[in-house]
Amino acid sequence: MIAKADAVVIGGGIMGASTAHFLTKLGVGEVALLEKRKICGGSTQYSAAHVRQHYSNEVGIRLAVRGASMFRNAEEELGGSAGFHQIGYMLFAPPEGEQGLRDIIPVQQGFGVETSLLTPDEVMHRWPQLQLDDVALACYEPTSGFADPVQTVESLVRSAQRDGLHVFESCEVLGISTASGRITGVVTGDGEISTGVVVNACGPWGDRIGRMVGVDYPITFSREHEAIFDAAALQGADAFHDYPVISDVPQCFYTRPYLGGRVLVGEGWPKKKEPVDPETYDDGTDEAHLLGMVPKLLNRIPSLAPTLTQPNYGGAFVTGYSGVYDITEDWYPIVGEEEIGGYYSCFGGSGHGFKIGPAIGESLAATIAGQEPLIDISSLSGARFSEGKTFGSVWGPGNRA
Ligand SMILES: Cc1cc2nc3c(=O)[nH]c(=O)nc-3n(C[C@H](O)[C@H](O)[C@H](O)COP(=O)(O)OP(=O)(O)OC[C@H]3O[C@@H](n4cnc5c(N)ncnc54)[C@H](O)[C@@H]3O)c2cc1C
Incomplete structure (x- = not known):
């Protein structure tokens, strides 16, 4: 376990693997990926992994178009094969x-x-x-x-690992420390990491991580x-x-x-x-x-x-x-910084998060690094629920978002 990191990503599914991969590629410093099971041991392993571009809203379409292009060029874009057909x-x-x-x-x-x-x-x-x-x-x-979900995640993680990403499997996050409204560290079963940036990419466990910092999710x-x-x-x-x-x-x-x-x-x-x-x-x-x-x-x-x-x-x-x-609530993921400084949400894939995971990770990593993201993902912020800016779909509520 490392004592200090510039960013800690919690969750080794498609969302966490992508974000950690692109943070590492952007040279954000020491980046750690913490996974309580093994890499791709959560919901991503069961994904049908359909890669379509049929979406109802601009941000969804843009992410899906970018995502499909990443899958088609996986060796260059995702660090290895994604088993894409x-x-x-x-x-x-x-x-x-x-x-x-x-x-x-x-x-x-x-x-x-x-x-x-x-x-x-x-x-x-x-x-x-x-x-x-x-x-x-x-x-x-x-x-x-369609792609191979496990191969995709493995490629993202292992290629970034070769570039310096610290990967800890069988490492459960038990708590998150804050001071003066900002993230200061992550407590794991294997020790504590001091950091100013945490990405909650815990998929169906994301609400539990949220409760550690007092964030409630409509999930x-x-x-x-x-x-x-x-x-x-x-x-x-x-x-x-x-x-x-x-x-x-x-x-x-x-x-x-x-x-x-x-x-x-x-x-x-x-x-x-x-x-x-x-x-x-x-x-x-x-x-x-x-x-x-x-x-x-x-x-x-x-x-x-x-x-x-x-x-x-x-x-x-x-x-x-x-x-x-x-x-x-609106079948779109929650992505972006919350009120606690340095705490980012990246989950809530709502049954269609695999295909857009790499493109979300790419643009979220750029945002965290203080760069202009390739795709403006600000509309995916959790604030949309209180601001009445939720998404609709041609096909009504459901994962055909
Ligand atoms: C049956 C099925 C079919 C699907 N088909 C498609 C499809 O065809 N196309 C598509 O685009 N999407 C599809 N999806 C949706 C897509 O697969 C998911 O949205 C996506 O895989 C979720 O990824 P994730 O990284 O958010 O979550 P996960 O893969 O669940 O990753 C979260 C990780 O966090 C870890 N974790 C949790 N708590 C902690 C903790 N305290 N400390 C450390 N680690 C922790 C978990 O072990 C887990 O590995 C499907 C989903 C399912 C279930």
């Missing part, structure tokens, strides 16, 4: 969402997103395994895809389920897993190909929250959630019915798991 991204809109989609696409294009509208017939012509009777309109981003938690099916085991499934990442708004569902000839499915919003304690919850999934997701996959890809309607899903079920969303 540029398979594209598609969103399906129901009739009541058609106009909203028509309105937001030109806005996204104006901020540099490569995206275009597709009719259901155009989609089915290109991906004939898909059935879109309940879809009014789609959009398609060829430069998006709730929900257990989120995903399942993986083996494409090879699915009869009638010729090339069915060759499709982009799909946000399926009519069905509140998402799916994408998974490595090794598999597919991933997950539940979208709006739906009922499943509040859990991130420390003690069961990270498996259960039959009730599978029974919710499989019919939606079958509705989109009817050729899978001969297998997936068999007992035990015809042997195609590989595994299921669940992570925890840390959800703010």
Whole structure:
């Protein structure tokens, strides 16, 4: 353990790894990253890691565009491979969402997103395994895809470590010291570090760190389920897993190909929250959630019915798991300095924080270093809740922010 640091980042998920990485790259002095488990041992490890650029607000779109570019050029931008697969991204809109989609696409294009509208017939012509009777309109981003969350975080951390970042795993922060309204140090199970800058990047544990300095966050938690099916085991499934990442708004569902000839499915919003304690919850999934997701996959890809309607899903079920969303009141993260000098929030990813994590870390690090950030992230400040400057989304409350 070091006795003194110029900045201490708490939490080794995508938010903390990115911020610590860019603080180190900017030469902010001695930077320490403290993680109570192992690097990427929190919610990021469960992420579907979809990297889309479809957002409803300027700051979200700008962060997503920058983020996607970082994933595409990970070796240079993130310090190593992010396991990124540029398979594209598609969103399906129901009739009541058609106009909203028509309105937001030109806005996204104006901020540099490569995206275009597709009719259901155009989609089915290109991906004939898909059935879109309940879809009014789609959009398609060829430069998006999905990444490997653990590899991304490892690359960010290990490359910065080579440049001098101090990394402490199995190191729990137990308290934060302040004097005269400013941060003075961090108390850990392994000793105390004197510092004037602390970044709270603790994801679903972020509210607990906040309580150490008297900051209350408008945040709730929900257990989120995903399942993986083996494409090879699915009869009638010729090339069915060759499709982009799909946000399926009519069905509140998402799916994408998974490595090794598999597919991933997950539940979208709006739906009922499943509040859990991130420390003690069961990270498996259960039959009730599978029974919710499989019919939606079958509705989109009817050729899978001969297998997936068999007992035990015809042997195609590989595994299921669940992570925890840390959800703010407006489904946007809380990023920036709080009233206590030197104390920065960087969490509340609300189920979509992975893709924008690197771009948030980059601009937050610049802000802490007193430099002009590449993207103005001041609108993500926690003050927006008391100032009535919260965000809305084309798709209503949910992680399709
Ligand atoms: C199932 C699921 C699917 C998702 N899919 C997507 C997606 O497709 N695309 C997308 O963009 N986003 C997605 N997300 C959201 C995204 O993954 C999260 O917003 C993001 O990973 C959160 O990262 P984080 O760094 O804030 O938190 P975490 O990864 O949870 O990191 C916080 C870390 O802080 C550590 N910590 C906590 N307390 C302490 C302490 N006292 N001392 C030291 N360390 C501490 C924890 O151990 C943890 O490692 C998904 C999330 C889930 C759960």
